[in-house]
Amino acid sequence: MxxxxxxxxxxxxxxxxxxxxxxxAVFFGSFIFGRYAVGxxxxxxxxxxxxxxxKIEQTWTDAAETVAINVRMPRIxxxxxxxxxxxxxxxxxxxMFRNPMVSPDILGASTGAGFGxxxxxxxxxxxxxxxxxxxxxxxxxxFLAYVISRASRLNGTLSMVLAGIMVSSxxxxxxxxxxLIADTQxxxxxxxxxLMGSLNSIKxxxxxxxxxxxxxxxxxxxxxxxxxxxxTVSEDEAKSLGIxxxxxxxxxxxxxxxxxxxxxxxxxMIGWVGLVIPHFCRLLFGYDxxxxxxxxxxxxxxxxxxxxxxxxTVTTGELPLGVLTAFVGAPVFVWLILRxxxxxxx
Amino acid sequence: MKIEVEGxxxxxxxxxxxxxxxxxxxxxxxxAVLGPNGVGKSTLFRCLLGFLHPQKGGIRIDGRDIRTxxxxxxxxxxxxxxxxxxxxxxxxxxxxxxxxxxxxxGTFQSPRSGDVRKVVEVLDSLGIAHLRHRGCGQxxxxxxxxxxxxxxxxxxxxxxVMDEPTANLDYGNSWRVMERIADLAxxxxxxxxxxxxxxxxxxxxxxxxxxxxxxxxxxxxxREVLTEGVLSRLYNINVLIRRVPYNGGEATISLPAGAxxxx
Numbered sequence: 001m002x003x004x005x006x007x008x009x010x011x012x013x014x015x016x017x018x019x020x021x022x023x024x025a026v027f028f029g030s031f032i033f034g035r036y037a038v039g040x041x042x043x044x045x046x047x048x049x050x051x052x053x054x055k056i057e058q059t060w061t062d063a064a065e066t067v068a069i070n071v072r073m074p075r076i077x078x079x080x081x082x083x084x085x086x087x088x089x090x091x092x093x094x095x096m097f098r099n100p101m102v103s104p105d106i107l108g109a110s111t112g113a114g115f116g117x118x119x120x121x122x123x124x125x126x127x128x129x130x131x132x133x134x135x136x137x138x139x140x141x142x143f144l145a146y147v148i149s150r151a152s153r154l155n156g157t158l159s160m161v162l163a164g165i166m167v168s169s170x171x172x173x174x175x176x177x178x179x180l181i182a183d184t185q186x187x188x189x190x191x192x193x194x195l196m197g198s199l200n201s202i203k204x205x206x207x208x209x210x211x212x213x214x215x216x217x218x219x220x221x222x223x224x225x226x227x228x229x230x231x232t233v234s235e236d237e238a239k240s241l242g243i244x245x246x247x248x249x250x251x252x253x254x255x256x257x258x259x260x261x262x263x264x265x266x267x268x269m270i271g272w273v274g275l276v277i278p279h280f281c282r283l284l285f286g287y288d289x290x291x292x293x294x295x296x297x298x299x300x301x302x303x304x305x306x307x308x309x310x311x312x313t314v315t316t317g318e319l320p321l322g323v324l325t326a327f328v329g330a331p332v333f334v335w336l337i338l339r340x341x342x343x344x345x346x
Numbered sequence: 347m348k349i350e351v352e353g354x355x356x357x358x359x360x361x362x363x364x365x366x367x368x369x370x371x372x373x374x375x376x377x378a379v380l381g382p383n384g385v386g387k388s389t390l391f392r393c394l395l396g397f398l399h400p401q402k403g404g405i406r407i408d409g410r411d412i413r414t415x416x417x418x419x420x421x422x423x424x425x426x427x428x429x430x431x432x433x434x435x436x437x438x439x440x441x442x443x444x445x446x447x448x449x450x451x452g453t454f455q456s457p458r459s460g461d462v463r464k465v466v467e468v469l470d471s472l473g474i475a476h477l478r479h480r481g482c483g484q485x486x487x488x489x490x491x492x493x494x495x496x497x498x499x500x501x502x503x504x505x506x507v508m509d510e511p512t513a514n515l516d517y518g519n520s521w522r523v524m525e526r527i528a529d530l531a532x533x534x535x536x537x538x539x540x541x542x543x544x545x546x547x548x549x550x551x552x553x554x555x556x557x558x559x560x561x562x563x564x565x566x567x568x569r570e571v572l573t574e575g576v577l578s579r580l581y582n583i584n585v586l587i588r589r590v591p592y593n594g595g596e597a598t599i600s601l602p603a604g605a606x607x608x609x
Contacts, residue, residue: 098434226456230445232435237428240395241501242421242449287435290456 012291015284019295023080023302030076033309036067043068074207075199075312076305081207082199082267083277083304084297085214085259090274091281091296092221092256095289096231096249097157100282104260104274107160107253108167112141113264115171118178118191127201130194131209131265138261141167146253156235156249196320197268199308210266217259218297220251225293228252232287270304270321272329277303279336347423347504347536348372349394353403356389363389364400365560371538371553373504376531378547378568379540381557382581387540390557391507394538396420407505421449425498427508430491430515436481439474439493440465446497468496472526488519495526506530508539512546524550544572544585544600556580569598 031043038046042060046068049056089104097106105111116137120130145163152159175195182188221228227248230238238245264270277300278292284299285291304321307328311319354367363386371377379387392398394405396412405412407423415423425446433442443465444457451457469475472492482490491511498506511527512520528550531537541547547554547568554571556563558580564571577585577600584603589596 095435100435223454226451227448227453229437229441230448232437233433233445234428236392236395236397236426239397239417240421240424240426241445241497242418244417286441287437288441 012285016291016295016298019284019298019302023298026302026305027076027080030079030305030309031068031072033313034067034072035313036063038064038068038072070204074204075202075308077207078199078202078210078266079304079308080301081211081214082263082270083273083300083302083307085210085218085263085300086270086274087277087281087296087300087303088218088221088293089256089260089263091278091289091292092228092252093274094278095228095292096252096256097161098232100279101275103271104256105168105271107145107164107257108141108171109138109257109260110264110269111168111171111175113138113261114195114269115141115174115178117194117265117268118175118182121187121190121194122178122182127203128205131206134265135213135261137171138264139257141171142253142257142261156246193320194268195322197270197322197325198311198318198320199267200312200318202266206266210262213262214259217255217257217262220255222293222297224248224251225289228289228293229287267321270325272325272333273300273304276329276332276336348408349424349505349536349538350406351394351403352406354390354393354400354405355402356386356393356398356400363560364393367403367557367560367562369555369562369565371505371536373534373536374531375553376528376537376539376551377553377555378551379538379555379557380542380544380547380572380580381540381563385557386560387557388509391426391509391538391540394507395424395426418449421501421503423503424505424507425501425503427491427494427498427506427511429510429513430487430494432490433482436483438479438481439469439485439489439496440478442482442493443468443478443496443500446500449501464500465496468500469493471499472496486519487514488516488522491515491519491523492526495523495530499530504534505536505538508537510540510542512541512543520546544568544577547572548598548600572598572600 028043032038032040042064045056046060046065048054050069086104090102093104093106094100094102113134116134117130119137120133125133145160145167148163148166149156149159152163154162179188179191182191227243230241230243231245231249231252235245278296281292281295281299285295307321307324311321311324348370350370352368354364355362356364367390369377379390381387389398393400396415396417399413412420440462444461447457447461466475466478469478472495474489474492474496477485477489482493485493508527511523515523524546527537527539551568553566554568555565556571556576563580564576572587574585574587577587583605586601586603588599588601590599
């Protein structure tokens, strides 16, 4: 192994360690941020006291424990999982469509989920019902786009993008219609607020739901990370290298859709994360999906926790996540465009 | 490795592209496939690679019908080198060549550090080891073509199918790439490449397959097959064939000589 290669590997490892440490620091730091102050020492004791076989004498208030464990923990876990899910789904879709400008809602998962939530709110479903309706219609939208693209005579990628655009516009028109007929006192504000994205009303059960579904979707993507590289070359090349491109693409779509729909059904619409985070991962770690997938999980999770911390602390009210990610994402995107994208790295 | 094509027929719906095509090639052969645009060269290659299934006839590799082989098995026999184009994602030369190992890895496996050594060896044999950490978007078209050739070599397949390997390359790079291809054939590879330049066939191939209207107009040694009459019919221009002194011996070249008489 050459010195250059050793240095290269070494620097990748250092970057990963720094990224992982930043993720952990942001995770624990997020417990401290908020209107109710929880001291760092108290936090460590509260968390340690929850470990099996550990008993610490209580020096903290019950209110601090309730805030840390019941209010902030589900929200922080959900933020980390949703950020990881959206950025990994974005990275996977970008590779699959051979286009770094693709985002996780390209096949209609987000607009489908938005429509599902709007229906749930219109029908007066409870919170769980809205989540289920949103998740189900997010999956249904992508399924519809996939079926249409399979029936099309156009080439696979093009027909999938076109079907995704069509399904997205259909579901977003559906959402507009529901907003039109919704009760303007309660339902319309609820739908509008949901569509802007927030983790304000997250409960432990939501965090558990999104964590389980996202884990189910992310594990195959992590295992297939090397093979996703092959989807970035032309269809004929990928086939000639010995892979069943149809099957691999199907698995990637299923997994990326599952995690996107689960994330959006819990948090509402959150744009930019799935588009911008993979770009940063490419800047830091190059184009190999063996590095893009794990770094997207860590960077996406950390980014979303930071954005959610801002959402609940910057103003006295809650700022919608979709608005904040766009405020952060749009300037970053402009910067990426001005410097010519990530293509000149490495 | 030996590849045999017998009575190959392929059509897209009612449009017949290949009609009753026969030819074979074995280790050491360099087969140049010539024919005007749209004659079915790409369709033939896609059949050879197992992407398209012919309606009639068959393709056998070392006696085994290609239809009975999985994509991973086909990849162990035939490697495909596409035309050199700028990639969508700027993978390094090393990462690009590593992709050639896919058929030797399990579904969830990734290449290991030992595999990187194999990549370095192959790149070294093609004289581009110094480029391995460069992005494929930042090297010349010729270097990119050699990178794709390296990816095919690491695939460990005995047959190399190349779609216009010198398209988009300058004069020097064309020559270098074709020389490497001839070297590989001397080392035992079976090479099948398409080209629009009869001189590539004269200089580098030992056999020629001339396609016209979906069938083989001629198959054989370049000097025997590529006559002025055949080339004129093929490209609809007058062509002159000349023998010139070359490297102490003699080389055959073709020269365009104006529009064909339409009568």
